[in-house]
Amino acid sequence: MAQYKLLEPEVLSSLDDLKYFRVLGELISFRKAAAMLGVSPQRVKRRIEALEARTGVLLFRRTQAGVMLTHEGETLYGELEEFWRSARTAEKKLAQTGQALRGEVIVAVTEGLGTFWLTPRLVEYLERNEHLSVFLQTSMSIGHPERGECDIGISLDKPTYPDLVVKRLGYLHVMPFASPLYVQKHGRPGSVEDILQHRVVEQISEQVRFEELEKYLGGRPEEGFAAIRTNTSAAHFWAVSKGVGIGVLPTYIRAITRKVEPIDVGFRMRRDIWISFGKDARRVNRVSALIDFLTGCFDAKRFPWFGEEFIHPDDLEKHFTGANAEFQFEGFIEREDEASDQALVH
Secondary structure, three states: HHHHHHHHHHHHHHHHHHHOOOOHHHHHOOHHHHHHOOOHHHHHHHHHHHHHHHOOOEEEOOOOOEEOOOOOHHHHHHHHHHHHHHHHHHHHHHHHHHHHEEEEEEEEEEEHHHHHHHHHHHHHHEEEEEEEEEEEEEEEOOOOOHHHHOEEEEEEEOOOOOOOOEEEEEEEHHHHHHHHHHHHHOOOOHHHHOOOOEEEEEEEOOOOHHHHHHHHOOOOOOOOOOOEOOOOHHHHHHHHHHHOOOOEEHHHHOOOOOOOOEOOOOOEEEEEEEEEEEEEHHHHHHHHHHHHHHHHHOOOOOOOOOOOOOOOOHHHHHHHHOOOHHHOOOOOOOOOOEEEEEEHHH
């Protein structure tokens, strides 16, 4: 009956008292146990007496030399040794799970950066980490790690929530682009006044401000100036590349495709790129590792088009090296000759 009482659930639920018991049972000295636990000998004595009173079992005999375990105490001590071994094993397994890149990480990112810049790079990253998955939420609305909507947010507007870690990843430089087809048909504008005679493709979304171009043009252009207005970066790029009109695109587009070319009319704009995550995010290994990877995706030393200084798209090719050439999205956007070949086959 004594052993049954020692293992009752209410006793096992008091892990703190059992910790005191285990240390005292190992050291057989209130003074040594107190030093190990960082408390007073009187506190150790009170905790042991509370455990004995709750179970109705004497665990230690007090002697002139100190204390010694009773038969019931020895039984509990043996049971606890097995319990602590199991707990240590469980903790080691948990640590191994935390170190491995397993599970899903939710990343909220602006649609253009997510689609054209990060997705192709994530392919290689996920091949190296086959047990990891990434939920890439591409939207022009800002992700909110502080609300639990995502683990990591990448945005063009700086989050202001106090419970977030917020860092600048780099800079997004934008300027007008048009397709060679459009320039061939309609000519190349050389000034603001010339642009007013052309058609543009306009992107309207939370983090893209067409108003900046409107200010540069001296106000809202006349009706019909925007041939297509869209709320997605993919549709915006596609319309520009197909010759619908002139559109404002990031300069890194030259590292992706030659379907568009820069239009120099003096308009350039720079936006900050921010990464944000919760203060505890670094404690989750898969999230912490992905934060480091995403930060590297905007390293200006490897990808100078994300640096603070503007680099003209025509000058970007001199910066293409063996270290970053693999990220030029070769084959990501179908080449014209491939499209023609496919048409002939079908």
